[in-house]
Amino acid sequence: MKKIIFRLFLFMVLLCTSSNLFAQSDYYWVGGGGSWSDLNHWRIGSSTGPQATIIPSRYDNVFFNNTSGSGTINISPSAICKNFTIDDNIIGNIMFSQGSIFNVYGNLKWRGNVSANYSIIMNLFSDNANPTPNIIDIPGNLIRSGTVNSAYVSSINFSGNGSFSLVNDFNSNGYFSFNIGGDAVFDSNNKNIKVTREITYSSSAVSNFGTSQLTSTELNNPIIFSSYNANANLTQATVSGRGITIPNTQNIKNIVLGGTGRLTVGSHLKADNIYRYW
Structure with missing residues (x-):
């Protein structure tokens, strides 16, 4: 006792x-x-x-x-x-x-x-123990205008096994890469993502990007490639950039290639429209 x-x-x-x-x-x-x-x-x-x-x-x-x-x-x-x-x-x-x-x-x-x-890193983590998604609300610029330079690279990184919800377009100044990885679920809420570096989706979880426009505006760097694996649902989305990599099967509404941009496909790609602009 x-x-x-x-x-x-x-x-x-x-x-x-x-x-x-x-x-x-x-x-x-x-x-x-x-x-x-x-x-x-x-x-x-x-x-x-x-x-x-x-x-x-x-x-x-x-x-x-x-x-x-x-x-x-x-x-x-x-x-x-x-x-x-x-x-x-x-x-x-x-x-x-x-x-x-x-x-x-x-x-x-x-x-x-x-x-x-300049050169900031935003590491955002989400846990599936949380019943609601983490809210991401960044309607303005993150970088001080006087320090914007292609030599100063920044990134915003989503990871964990929970979920995120974007409530405003992401269109910050500065040379940002936008990366979704781990087991994270990302809800774009049909908001647009526009960066001067690359957008990558490597998460093992499925995310629906709805009618979002995912745009990389970097035209002068030949090593900048946005990449989307098969878990990114892009059937109604528009993907734009100088370099776009599809490592495996993917179905995309619109693809827009800039300049002498290159589209690299792994196994299978279906796209309603493919455009090129100069």
Whole structure:
């Protein structure tokens, strides 16, 4: 009997410990520019809440709003959080340092007063334990206009075994690649994706792109190829680019090749229309 009581006690202690370990907090950035790891810039619960004692983890939500101020935020080696939210009412001008790496495990909402210098990496993760898809809302530019250069390459990468839902067209400036991999399910919601680098779909899960237009605008780089495996449902979509690779069977509504672009097909391709523009 004593052993049973002790085991129950031990179980309750472990349960409480694990609950505290993975507790979710809302972090608010204040005080303008600074280092992501500087606790003086983080408040818990609201912009006027108590100062944080640790930096955000993958279980915590991060908010930037009209009290966040202006300046450059330095990230080293990476920024990690669950939901990353920039409020619609933000008034400050915030810029993230070049080479910033974001690891976001929930929703991502980005707004125009916030940008990054160049060469940023957005790693977005989704878990099938979450009953709803992670919302991706990026209607504006991610890169500061003065640092847009073909030598500075950025990427947005979707992975995990959960799902994502795009709620606005993705049409950021900067030289972005747009990659969907792992076991991720991606719902484009008929929104358009336009990048200056490549778009790749290598996920083992099936995703429906509806009537989306998937466009790579890079015409001068011969090694830039967008690629879509058989799990990308493109039967009503339009795929455009200088180089397009179809590694296996695929059925695409419209294919548009730019310049002297090349279409490489693995086993089988069906397309309603194939165009070329110069």
